[in-house]
Amino acid sequence: xxxxxxxxxxxxxxxxxxxxxxxxxxxxxxxxxxxxxxxxxxxxxxxxxxxxxxxxxxxxxxxxxxxxxxxxxxxxxxxxxxxxxxxxxxxxxxxxxxxxxxxxxxxxxxxxxxxxxxxxxxxxxxxxxxxxxxxxxxxxxxxxxxxxxxxxxxxxxxxxxxxxxxxxxxxxxxxxx
Amino acid sequence: xxxxxxxxxxxxxxxxxxxxxxxxxxxxxxxxxxxxxxxxxxxxxxxxxxxxxxxxxxxxxxxxxxxxxxxxxxxxxxxxxxxxxxxxxxxxxxxxxxxxxxxxxxxxxxxxxxxxxxxxxxxxxxxxxxxxxxxxxxxxxxxxxxxxxxxxxxxxxxxxxxxxxxxxxxxxxxxxx
DNA sequence: CTTCTATAGTTGTGATCGCAACCATCGTAG
DNA sequence: CTACGATGGTTGCGATCACAACTATAGAAG
Numbered sequence: 001x002x003x004x005x006x007x008x009x010x011x012x013x014x015x016x017x018x019x020x021x022x023x024x025x026x027x028x029x030x031x032x033x034x035x036x037x038x039x040x041x042x043x044x045x046x047x048x049x050x051x052x053x054x055x056x057x058x059x060x061x062x063x064x065x066x067x068x069x070x071x072x073x074x075x076x077x078x079x080x081x082x083x084x085x086x087x088x089x090x091x092x093x094x095x096x097x098x099x100x101x102x103x104x105x106x107x108x109x110x111x112x113x114x115x116x117x118x119x120x121x122x123x124x125x126x127x128x129x130x131x132x133x134x135x136x137x138x139x140x141x142x143x144x145x146x147x148x149x150x151x152x153x154x155x156x157x158x159x160x161x162x163x164x165x166x167x168x169x170x171x172x173x174x175x176x177x
Numbered sequence: 178x179x180x181x182x183x184x185x186x187x188x189x190x191x192x193x194x195x196x197x198x199x200x201x202x203x204x205x206x207x208x209x210x211x212x213x214x215x216x217x218x219x220x221x222x223x224x225x226x227x228x229x230x231x232x233x234x235x236x237x238x239x240x241x242x243x244x245x246x247x248x249x250x251x252x253x254x255x256x257x258x259x260x261x262x263x264x265x266x267x268x269x270x271x272x273x274x275x276x277x278x279x280x281x282x283x284x285x286x287x288x289x290x291x292x293x294x295x296x297x298x299x300x301x302x303x304x305x306x307x308x309x310x311x312x313x314x315x316x317x318x319x320x321x322x323x324x325x326x327x328x329x330x331x332x333x334x335x336x337x338x339x340x341x342x343x344x345x346x347x348x349x350x351x352x353x354x
Numbered sequence: 355c356t357t358c359t360a361t362a363g364t365t366g367t368g369a370t371c372g373c374a375a376c377c378a379t380c381g382t383a384g
Numbered sequence: 385c386t387a388c389g390a391t392g393g394t395t396g397c398g399a400t401c402a403c404a405a406c407t408a409t410a411g412a413a414g
Binding site: 006007008009010012013014015016017018019020021022023024025027028044047048050051063064065112115116118119122123125126130131133134136137138140141142143144145147148149150151154 | 183184185186187189190191192193194195196197198199200201202204205221224225227228240241242289292293295296299300302303307308310311313314315317318319320321322324325326327328331
């Protein structure tokens, strides 16, 4: 039997992970998309601020692993929409503390149960034993890939990874993702 | 204890899946990105054509769950690059059969072992029992979300799902993802 | 044969993403 | 006190993505 050159895309782990993640995200996003007018980046910020109380954009970026420009723009939107406000400056004049407005907190408290319900729904399709194994496997993969798994890990954390930009060679158009 | 309104983003399944998928994808993409000048959509097309021998753009779109425009453009690029060529028309004059060129097949045969190695590497961070459980869980989740898991499922398959477009309301800018 | 609806594939367009560059402030060194 | 490198945050810009609209062909109905 020769070295494996057989690859079924539908059985290929990276592909499956991508597909699953997209599906789950889209699925969940629809819940808060048109109904509440917020999108994934905004949702992540709400979730972070909702749990943390208050923190800087930088902290949000690190925690959500979103690019700081994405955070910046999503925060701008959320402020416009009245969900987030600046919670005064810090000793450090460069950074700005952010927090939810009452309106933002109401939204947060509306969304969290929906999100958790959806999560439970997903895990319910696995029996408890399998679900536990699945989460355990996730933990290990995250560890192997050095993804921060706790707040604590974050504070000590590695800086956000650079995203390679593509195909300067041989093509007329460059791409990424 | 009140209804759960606690949500740790870092422990939230959809977030974790997304993060993991992105990381794995990026990780893998770098292997073939600058070195071979192809990107995720192109890779998927190579993989499909490599395994299928020949098929239509439509079939590729269904199989990879990529939007048909994405397929169209990636195919255009691959044809320009000499990796893919038209393999004559069909009875149906609208569709075009595609297949790898020899050059494309060489690339395919270069990439597949790399991809499989990376996959094995990932799964190796889980011991065999856990890996099996993980894959089993993936299967079940895919089934629950009605994602096609085999070629056979595809042929009978549900049409590709529409991707909801976002936030027409209440904001000045609309977004998606 | 003509008409109407559905499908394969391409192109136009608006939106998001992330990198690079930028501005402002901090902290340290001279 | 001033100079300089580092960091928080914003903005410009190029690239991708997916939806909508379009072209062309297929197939059924009249």
